[in-house]
Amino acid sequence: KAGVTQTPRYLIKTRGQQVTLSCSPISGHRSVSWYQQTPGQGLQFLFEYFSETQRNKGNFPGRFSGRQFSNSRSEMNVSTLELGDSALYLCASSPSGVTQPQHFGDGTRLSIL
């Protein structure tokens, strides 16, 4: 079974731009969660999607948004990028939610210049 696939692996953007990251979960997994990883703040939960609906949301500003498609693939969008948004963005999938083992992708490294 293929693992969680995140694209692109690396992105460089400038302040004020917006960015969209993609996550393809393991086949059959319907829950996708997104996390931000930085040296200063560590791993922080952004949001979880299940069956195309946002089920839970972490403490991030509205510039961070996401969506999930009918095939369970998910996208995360960050608008009006700030220098502090530079981070590794990870997605994780599981069959039906965060109470089950989370399978992480290798992340998208976003750098803001």
Added chain:
Amino acid sequence: QQQVKQSPQSLIVQKGGIPIINCAYENTAFDYFPWYQQFPGKGPALLIAIRPDVSEKKEGRFTISFNKSAKQFSLHIMDSQPGDSATYFCAALSAGSARQLTFGSGTQLTVLP
């Protein structure tokens, strides 16, 4: 607000040693405590997890000890190997409707040959 405190930040042991990583939590509404292992350039991978009704869980060379009254849990790695060199994260899953994983700050483990 950091709800899961992890220590130490870094740890160096000799091959065959038993590194111990500790975590403490404040929120008593956590009901699932996983540990993740992360290698450079990779996403975290679930190692082992425990629920609060169990005081110890062992899987291969990895053991979680859980002290519910003290709100602490720890990871022990028996007979550590250089291949165990990685960053380890504890986490706690909040109960109730707003289910999300809160991660510790991570421990960088180095096992010397």
